Amino acid sequence: MKLINGKEISKKTKDAIKAEIEEIRKTGKRVPKLAVILVGDNPASQVYVRNKEKACTYVGMESLRINKDATLSEEELLKLIDELNHDDGVDGILVQLPLPKTIDEEKVLKAIAPEKDVDGFHPANIAKLFLNEEGFIPCTPYGMMVMLEEIGYDLDGKEVVVVGRSNIVGKPVALLALHHNATVTIAHSHTKNLQEVTSRADVLIAAIGKAKFFTADYVKEGAVVLDVGMNRDENGKLCGDVDFDDVKEKVSAITPVPGGVGPMTIAMLMKNTLLSYKRRVQ
Incomplete structure (x- = not known):
């Protein structure tokens, strides 16, 4: 069983970005800049934002953190996003979710200029992903x-089962696997005979938010398992959607929780922000 170490792969990704930004700095040009808007005082959101700021500092990117009270109106937030859309010194705009219930998240995400939408949530970028175009x-x-890619796994012709159909993870990862010539099944809470479906997967992507739901019975011998879940077990310990100890002897490769998919998310945010900068400046 190979452990797919997200911390190591994310560091390798961030180090490559860091080297590129250092070269930009040497030319005397401005460096990429990410603006993050945090509305309210959700403790988990504050941790996520701090981690993003740390990543920016590590790669040599500028970060602008805008804190707003939970009393902020939707109109004020949309006005702030519009100002950042028109700021030539800002390459990426991220609004940390969740937002207060008084604000329409969908409207806010649509307000971010697609060319600065480094989270990839704007309908224009989702459409480009669907069409396999550059976004x-x-x-x-x-x-x-x-x-x-890092472990040298080729999806061509493989059977991929994605359990979870969110717009943030399930649907986009299914499209990406399809673009790599995989045969893709999206399963969810209404899927009949789920165990039968997941048991034929060469690659199982677990993204349902249920602690240790997928045991060895759900997994094909020699499968690759990517666990997106971030839950707490009965002892309050972080765990994924997959019962790691139960499946580890059966799979060929698996991501741990924590230290698997999580660190990669922030590394890719840095990569998207650098890409935005390059498209806009160079």
Whole structure:
């Protein structure tokens, strides 16, 4: 069993970005800049934003953090996004979710200029992903493709089962696998005989948010397992959607939780921001 180490792969990705930004700095040009808007005081959101700021510092990228009270109106937030859309010194705009219930998240995500939508959530970028055109790929699915590439796994002709159909992970990763010539099944809470479906997967992507749901019975012998889940077990310990200890002897490769897919998401955010900079400046 090979452990797919997200920390190591993300560091390798960030080191390559760091080297590229250092070369940009040497030319005297401005470096890429990511603007992050945080509305309210959600503790988990604050941790995510801090991790993004740390990654920016590590790669040598500028970061602009804009903190707003939960009382911020939707109109004020849209006005702020519009200002950042028109700021030539900002390459990526990210609004940390979730937002207060008084704000329409969909409207906010659509307000970000597609060319600065480094999260890859804007309908224009989703359409480009669907058409296999150049846009911004959502960071978590993008990270999973990089992980498979890093271990030398070719999806061509393989059977991929994605359990989860969110717009952020499930659907985009299914499209990416399809673009790599895989045969893709998207399963979900209404799928009949789920165990039978997942048991034929050469690659199982687990993204349902249920702690240790997938045991060895759900996994094909020699499969590659990518676990997107981030849950707490009965002891309060972080765990994925896959019962790691139960499946590890049966699979050929698997991502751990924590330290698997998670670190890749932020590395891909850095990569998308650099890509935005290059498209806009160079």
